Amino acid sequence: MNQKYIRWLLEEIPTLITEEILPADVAERLRQHYGDKQQERGMGWAVVLFSILGAVLIGGGIILLLAHNWDQLSRSVRTVLSFAPLVCAQVLGGWVIWKRRDRTGWREGAGTLLTLTIGSTIALISQTYNIVGDFGSFMLTWSLLALPVVYLLDASVPAVLYLAGSIAWVADMRFNAGQPLWFWLLAALIVPSLWLTSRVNRYRMRPVLMSWALALAICIGAGFTLTRDFGEIWMLTYAGIFAVLYLLGERWFADAANWWQRPFQTLGACGVFGLSLLLTFRWPWHEVVVPWHGNPTAAPLAIAVLWPIAAITLWLTSLRRRQFAEVLFGALPLVVAIGYLITARRESGVIPATILSDIYLFILGVGTLWRGVREQRLGVVNGGMLMLSTLIAMRFFDGEYSFVIRSLAFMAVGLGFLMTNMVLIRRKGATV
Amino acid sequence: MNKKLRLGCYLVAVLAQMAVPATMIWGHERTMTRGEVYIFRTQPVDPYDAFRGRYVWLRIEEDHAPLLSGMQIQRGQKVYALIEIGTDGFAKFSGIRISPPQGEPYLTARASYADGAVVHLLLPFDRYYMEESLAPAAEKAYRESSRMGGKKAYVTVHVLDGTSVLENLWIEGVSIHDFVSGK
Numbered sequence: 001m002n003q004k005y006i007r008w009l010l011e012e013i014p015t016l017i018t019e020e021i022l023p024a025d026v027a028e029r030l031r032q033h034y035g036d037k038q039q040e041r042g043m044g045w046a047v048v049l050f051s052i053l054g055a056v057l058i059g060g061g062i063i064l065l066l067a068h069n070w071d072q073l074s075r076s077v078r079t080v081l082s083f084a085p086l087v088c089a090q091v092l093g094g095w096v097i098w099k100r101r102d103r104t105g106w107r108e109g110a111g112t113l114l115t116l117t118i119g120s121t122i123a124l125i126s127q128t129y130n131i132v133g134d135f136g137s138f139m140l141t142w143s144l145l146a147l148p149v150v151y152l153l154d155a156s157v158p159a160v161l162y163l164a165g166s167i168a169w170v171a172d173m174r175f176n177a178g179q180p181l182w183f184w185l186l187a188a189l190i191v192p193s194l195w196l197t198s199r200v201n202r203y204r205m206r207p208v209l210m211s212w213a214l215a216l217a218i219c220i221g222a223g224f225t226l227t228r229d230f231g232e233i234w235m236l237t238y239a240g241i242f243a244v245l246y247l248l249g250e251r252w253f254a255d256a257a258n259w260w261q262r263p264f265q266t267l268g269a270c271g272v273f274g275l276s277l278l279l280t281f282r283w284p285w286h287e288v289v290v291p292w293h294g295n296p297t298a299a300p301l302a303i304a305v306l307w308p309i310a311a312i313t314l315w316l317t318s319l320r321r322r323q324f325a326e327v328l329f330g331a332l333p334l335v336v337a338i339g340y341l342i343t344a345r346r347e348s349g350v351i352p353a354t355i356l357s358d359i360y361l362f363i364l365g366v367g368t369l370w371r372g373v374r375e376q377r378l379g380v381v382n383g384g385m386l387m388l389s390t391l392i393a394m395r396f397f398d399g400e401y402s403f404v405i406r407s408l409a410f411m412a413v414g415l416g417f418l419m420t421n422m423v424l425i426r427r428k429g430a431t432v
Numbered sequence: 433m434n435k436k437l438r439l440g441c442y443l444v445a446v447l448a449q450m451a452v453p454a455t456m457i458w459g460h461e462r463t464m465t466r467g468e469v470y471i472f473r474t475q476p477v478d479p480y481d482a483f484r485g486r487y488v489w490l491r492i493e494e495d496h497a498p499l500l501s502g503m504q505i506q507r508g509q510k511v512y513a514l515i516e517i518g519t520d521g522f523a524k525f526s527g528i529r530i531s532p533p534q535g536e537p538y539l540t541a542r543a544s545y546a547d548g549a550v551v552h553l554l555l556p557f558d559r560y561y562m563e564e565s566l567a568p569a570a571e572k573a574y575r576e577s578s579r580m581g582g583k584k585a586y587v588t589v590h591v592l593d594g595t596s597v598l599e600n601l602w603i604e605g606v607s608i609h610d611f612v613s614g615k
Contacts, residue, residue: 079457083450090446097439118449125453127487127561129460130598134542141452148445152438176508176542 051109111155240307242271
């Protein structure tokens with residue numbers, strides 16, 4: 001059962017006893033049953049976390065010990081010592097598959113240790129034999145060798161390490177020659193593992209951790225893969241990525257109890273807010289006015305455009321289902337696309353595009369605030385307030401507009417607030 | 433997936449994990465035994481690598497090659513640098529090719545940047561690993577001795593089919609280990 005419901009049930013028990021809906025002995029049994037479950041879960045996670053921490057510390061210690069490069073030892077002894085941690089971790093991994101496959105702590109700990117020792121052995125052999133190699137191929141080799149560990153040991157920390165390695169590789173590709181687009185294939189290779197882990201309960205720590213890592217990897221990876229040849233298209237691509245993350249999250253993680261259990265929505269919403277705020281400034285739109293300097297080929301262009309297309313497709317289904325929050329957050333790619341049409345090759349279009357972004361962010365803030373009030377969710381109310389106060393603060397200190405324009409805009413915003421307030425009061429049937 | 437199949441797949445993954453470093457050693461040994469030896473003049477500096485420990489960074493003096501007119505090179509592009517031995521006995525690069533040359537000694541490297549008619553290369557032997565305490569001592573000893581008498585440092589490199597293996601770092605004919613320990 002979802003943690004949120006268990007917590008709710010435990011909080012309701014005293015009222016149910018007082019109002020004589022539930023006999024005290026039944027209530028006690030319920031409390032013991034679900035209370036124990038919660039405690040067990042907490043204990044279970046402590047074991048898993050200690051296993052992972054232990055594996056990380058042991059792996060790190062081995063790397064540091066061998067990195068000393070013991071000069072007294074012969075090359076063959078150092079070679080054996082470099083392989084030893086890998087072989088031990090491999091044997092441990094095999095034993096866990098055979099004997100302890102049902103224990104998360106063992107799987108995570110052994111998987112983490114094995115992933116770390118794969119990298120350390122390659123690095124130490126490079127050191128022993130003075131084989132330099134380039135950083136990008138080292139990270140790629142390490143990541144690909146760690147990928148089977150994710151699936152065969154069914155472990156989430158190796159998946160996070162794999163994604164981190166893929167990011168390091170794509171960063172190297174971005175600044176040196178190479179094809180960074182392969183990053184999308186590397187990221188896609190982890191998706192089946194996320195699906196397998198999420199099947200039973202997607203709100204558990206492991207699928208949530210993997211979802212956070214994947215969502216972050218997509219956001220960072222997009223920057224490295226798509227910005228080299230596409231000066232100005234990044235705004236549309238990122239608008240698409242954030243909207244897709246939010247819309248998918250709303251569909252898959254709708255019943256989460258906390259913000260951290262909604263990785264896609266949280267990251268998507270933060271991204272939509274951050275990008276909208278950025279687009280209220282003139283400089284991003286100036287990039288659209290400047291003629292295209294990049295030398296794009298079909299593949300990166302397809303990926304860059306795929307995200308906004310996917311976002312708009314999802315957004316249309318949200319519109320049909322009348323999902324207010326989804327329509328609001330998912331509209332960013334459309335706003336950016338309209339901004340592009342206004343601004344393309346025209347300096348005169350920059351200010352209208354920033355005003356369009358101001359209006360969008362204002363509607364986003366008010367809409368979030370309204371949703372928070374309607375659903376009585378303080379976190380959402382605070383999110384809406386944060387959006388609006390940031391927008392107001394930005395515009396108050398914005399020297400690009402005259403005092404008269406700013407004062408008129410502020411009065412319009414104030415009127416907007418009052419009108420929203422009136423609508424809210426009427427809906428709730430209250431009086432002032 | 434049943435337990436036996438899972439363990440079988442795990443065995444394949446484990447073998448692949450062992451094969452990568454083993455292949456690195458095999459390639460190293462093959463180049464060391466069958467490769468031609470070249471000497472490159474260098475300056476040693478001491479940096480740090482969290483994974484692989486201390487090493488002496490080698491600033492190879494002849495790290496560039498003439499660029500043919502009209503040849504377009506991208507930063508990081510894989511190139512094949514032709515090796516020739518100068519009148520002083522040290523190796524240098526006489527040109528670059530974008531495909532492996534036949535019948536000429538060459539080194540596989542990456543282009544760093546082009547400067548007029550010259551392309552600077554990212555060479556695959558730019559670090560020499562040493563024990564934690566010896567690497568900074570090596571740099572210090574080299575700096576002090578070169579200030580006093582202008583000592584020359586160089587590396588010996590084995591090259592086979594474009595692949596290189598760094599054999600040793602020498603200062604005035606003395607290996608760096610002996611130089612640091614004062615033998």
